[in-house]
Amino acid sequence: MSPKDTTREDAAVAAADKEHTNRHSANALESAADGETAAETGENDAVASARQRLERFKALQARAKTAAERNLKETAAESQRLATDPSLMSSLSRKHAFASHNLLKADTEAAGEDFERKRAWDWTVEESEKWDRRMEKKQRHRDDVAFQDYTQDARKVYKRQMREIQPNLEAYEKDKMAAIEKAAANGDLEIVETNDGEMIAVDKSGTFYSTADTIGFTDNKPDRAAVDRLVADLRKAEEVRLKKRKDRRGEEDADVTYINEKNKQFNQKLARFYNKYTTEIRDSFERGTMI
Missing domain, CATH: 1.20.5 (Single alpha-helices involved in coiled-coils or other helix-helix interfaces)
Incomplete structure (x- = not known):
């Protein structure tokens, strides 16, 4: 091999080594760039996650603070309610109203004016009549408290039960319409329209409307709530009767003073x-x- 060929071969080997070195350097630079990009992405994800956790923690802190303030207010209100005697407040309110009434009456009489006339200026005729009816009813009730006879006592019990009754108007209307439709389907009842457009029911056979001899009410089946109310009323009456008997027995067994x-x-x-x-x-x- 001639020296010229050897020189050419050495130059080719050097060029190949240089190209390999350049390619290796390029790959290293590309790997470093990818590593930096991945590191930046991971750092950004960590920052975002930390920010989300911080926001969630602040929201929980705000919720806990709000709940604590609400509990403190409710506790203070409950303590004030328990410390305040309702009967004492009512008594103070009545005493204040009574004292104001007497003071106004004294000032009016000292000025030479009619107290009842001046006080009536603050009320309308309807309010005055309503108040008079209320006072009259209250007086009748006060006179009716004492025992007079068993008939009067039964009347008071009946009136009290009538005040406490709670009619179910919706169920009544439903049963009424069902009874009318059933009677109309059987031919016992005829629906007639008047000249004014009003619908009236005509009892053709005379069996739809109740009379003294009607026993159709025996088919009625009350609901569970009505039965429970009846049981509660009977139990309450029994408790009152036993309490009165116990009070009478206590007076008989007490010391004679x-x-x-x-x-x-x-x-x-x-x-x-x-x-x-x-x-x-x-x-x-x-x-x-x-x-």
């Missing part, structure tokens, strides 16, 4: 006013611990 009926009434009047002050003293006497 009177010499006649008038003295008994006087002792009962004293007990109403002073029992709340002398209960502890009497209990101490009974236990034998009174000094």
Whole structure:
């Protein structure tokens, strides 16, 4: 091989080595760029995840703060409600109204004016008549409290039960329409339209409307709620009867602290006013611990 050929071969090998080196460098640069891109992507994902967790944590903190404030307000309101006696508030309200009434009456009379006339200026005729009817009804009820006879007592019980009754008008209308449709289908009832356009039912056979001899009401089956109300009323009446019997028995078994009926009434009047002050003293006497 001539020296010229050797030189040419060495140049080719050097060129190949240089090309290989350049390709390796390019691959290394490309790998480094890919690594940097992946690192940046991972860093961005971590930052976004941390931001989401921080926002969620702040939302939970705000919710916990709101719940704590609401619980604190409800606790304060409950404590105030328990500390306030409703009967005491009602008593103070009545006393305030009574004192205001007396003060206005005294000022009006001192000025030489008619108090009832001046007070009537604040009310309309309808309100005044409504108030008079209410006072009259209240007076009748007050006079009707004491026992007079068993007929009067039965009337009071009946009126109380009528006030407490709760009719189901929807069920009544439904049963009424069902009865009318059934009677019309059987031919016992005829629906006639008047000249005014009003629909009326005509009883053709005379069996639709109830009479003294009608027993169709025996087929009625009350619902469970009505039966429960009846049972509750009977149970309440029985409890009242037993309580009255127990009270009478307690009076018979109690200590005799009177010499006649008038003295008994006087002792009962004293007990109403002073029992709340002398209960502890009497209990101490009974236990034998009174000094």
